[in-house]
Amino acid sequence: MEAKSRYNVAVVGATGAVGEKIIEMLEQVEFPIDELRPLASKRSVGKTVEYKSGEVTIQEAAPEAFEGIDIALFSAGGSVSKQLAQEAVDRGAVVIDNTSAFRMHEDVPLVVPEVNKEDIKDHKGIIANPNCSTIQMVAALEPVREKYGLNRIIVSTYQSVSGSGNDAIEELKHQTRAMLDGETVHTEIMPVKSEPKHFPIAFNALPQIDTFEDNHYTFEEMKMVNETKKIMSLPDLNVAATCVRLPFFYSHAESIYVEIDDESISVPQLQGAIKDAPGVVLEDDIVNQGYPTPLSAEGKLDIFVGRVRKDLDVPNGFHLWVVADNVLKGAAWNSVQIAQALIEINSEA
């Protein structure tokens, strides 16, 4: 990609939960845009999106729509990325892909800027944005890894429905009202739209996010395992995850157990490392009931860490509670950060 003062930027999936936020973020950070080109499926062609107090008309996401585009941010599902990402690259764009389509490809950097911004330099046209639940975990743990080493992660997640898009948000609303009113509860989206069975998410917890793999873990759980190793360049890190969908709208929370190299580290030392890390806010003041929650993190760009405790038996073991807005830092904001880092690296080159 050529260094320029302003770039032509396409947003694929402009009407989705993440696409909408990407456009909001691009405006908010005053990304140097010459032309913003929102793309979506045929159904949405002709609709408009708001950008800088104007309206921009949505065009169809088709190969020729990427002519003249410098940066294309994809968040329209894996199948759209598989179909169109290479078309965009062939026309000279750098693709920042928010789906799981290319994340584990050897040639594709998987980037959380606070952790491995430098990996962007190795891109061959596509840069992948990690899974939402992975992003907040690796960014919170990177300062720990850097200062004290990292050997093991066991994580149990508390994930909001917005990770499944706008349909899931609507389903939670409808089901909640129906249950409070004693009416029939319709189940169509959760836990996974394409799966045969659906269960209520309202006033419930579903230990299934995405489909099951042969090893009995879900695809979401394996994303957390494999993506973490790749982003942190720690292929031998022990990681295990249990991913659970819960009845709230935004933010994912994570109960994380880690083992570090050094047995002598205290809670204040670990808190200190986290406190100084970019993009991470330590919110851990138990005397005043200070800890993050999904509602308190909603709409924020940072990752919040609380409940830092030493394991009661294992001297190099620690427990943490990590919360972030899954649509912002977990998706839209991380994608825009990658785009910012890309043009920064470009202008240095």
Added chain:
Amino acid sequence: MEAKSRYNVAVVGATGAVGEKIIEMLEQVEFPIDELRPLASKRSVGKTVEYKSGEVTIQEAAPEAFEGIDIALFSAGGSVSKQLAQEAVDRGAVVIDNTSAFRMHEDVPLVVPEVNKEDIKDHKGIIANPNCSTIQMVAALEPVREKYGLNRIIVSTYQSVSGSGNDAIEELKHQTRAMLDGETVHTEIMPVKSEPKHFPIAFNALPQIDTFEDNHYTFEEMKMVNETKKIMSLPDLNVAATCVRLPFFYSHAESIYVEIDDESISVPQLQGAIKDAPGVVLEDDIVNQGYPTPLSAEGKLDIFVGRVRKDLDVPNGFHLWVVADNVLKGAAWNSVQIAQALIEINSEA
């Protein structure tokens, strides 16, 4: 306690969420009752409770109310138990206490009948019912311990509001409606009524159950640690817990990691041990999306286990998902089971 064909049974806290269920359970299992004496605070005196298609009048929970009582089931909070349990014992009753008041006392057996029914024999008047989140975990893990040994537990909980009583259930309903309608959300109960700060539980997750201890763990988390060691008679077991309150009404779910003695055990072997255990139901059929949820476990007496997986790196490590109705198996049903075991042991003696 003398062996009899029928017993006089007092239920202290008869108007509470658990007390109501205890009376229901006593009726359901046809507990051999001569007189049922529901006790509560002054406020409720004269009200009635339903029992065997009749009405029984509530009396005041005072020392003299225990005259002639054989078995007294307490679930009216720790302060009532501290004040009245010994009074009941002095009048010849055996107390089955559902609060945390006596659980860690050396002289008090802490009992989950599926795990340590024999400990009832050592009682000196008081038998304690463990914390709800502890009961379902130890009952699910006992068959694992018995067959394959148990060295380590790391648990993250997903706990319903009914663990905080009827006020918390009402608060979740009110807050949920207010949020859906865009109205002011009132916070008075959650996370802990007596604490200075309250946060919304509707569409949220609160990583605080009970107050904080000096070691940065909550009292709920330390209950899980200490009670588990006592019930399983494993003082050196490594246990760590993170307890989280969530917006559903009934059932607690738990994401549990365990390390066993034997590295060669397979998932089917572990599933087999759980399947054969009393009071535990294996619901683990991922091909057909079979796993327990808080809604599916609501109103059931059993403990449900699903998502059994081997850790990806540690050969003696396993992950499980355990769900049970916290008001039933976690409280009322376990108390009634203790009462049943008590009269069974009595009649054998």
